[in-house]
Amino acid sequence: MKYKLVCFDVDGTLIDNVEYSWQLFHDYFRIDAEKREQAKKKFYNGEISYLEWAEHDINMWIEAGVKKEDFLKAMKDSKIRLMEGALETIAKLKKKGLKLVIISGSINIMLDFLLPDYKELFDDVFLSRIYFDSKGNINKVEATKYDMSEKANALKKIAKREKLKLSECVFIGDHHNDIEISKQAGLAIAFDAKDEGLKKVSDLIIDKKDLKEILKYII
Ligand SMILES: [Mg+2]
Incomplete structure (x- = not known):
């Protein structure tokens, strides 16, 4: 072969x-679109690494207090x-x-x-x-x-x-x-x-x- x-x-x-799972959860949890966009821009401009970008975005979920059941609900509702x-x-x-x-x-x-x-x-x-x-x-x-x-x-x-x-x-x-x-x-x-x-x-x-x-x- x-x-x-x-x-x-x-x-x-x-x-x-789903196009991007990160985006799916951000949208479902109504995470601040402007802050997300800023971090995304910083990544594409080379100001932050991919890991820093990911950590930034996950911190926004932690700040929003989303729980495991919310992630499950997001996945179910998004079909x-x-x-x-x-x-x-x-x-x-x-x-x-x-x-x-x-x-x-x-x-x-x-x-x-x-x-x-x-x-x-x-x-x-x-x-x-x-x-x-x-x-x-x-x-x-x-x-x-x-x-x-x-x-x-x-x-x-x-x-x-x-x-x-x-x-x-x-x-x-x-x-x-x-x-x-x-x-x-x-x-x-x-x-x-x-x-x-x-x-x-x-x-x-x-x-x-x-x-x-x-x-x-x-x-
Ligand atoms: Mg893909």
């Missing part, structure tokens, strides 16, 4: 009805769901012996909610994580630094460890933050893509919202 590893984005790729064909696609790729990886800026609670056994299904998971105490308050946060252009470095790290060439790696993503990693992967699939820049650097564009569509190009 030409490909040995398949890497998935989460928001908008493995999970449908997020697993992408059509996700389970079948993961099962098929695993059966064929491909390594499966998640490299995402999404948040663990999204996958905990929709795909609770993701840790068993995927060989590597790069994701941001928030944890709650017994009362449901946020008590620990581990934001990933492997979002945006850094997604590409996460893929390089895994490929090196597994002694794989990047040309043997497939990446599937949907948005702006997937551009750099898509340039590196041997096969880059823009899936239900929301960004023209991503389409430009991808080898394949799949508009039909069914992940099974990727299988014929990989196995």
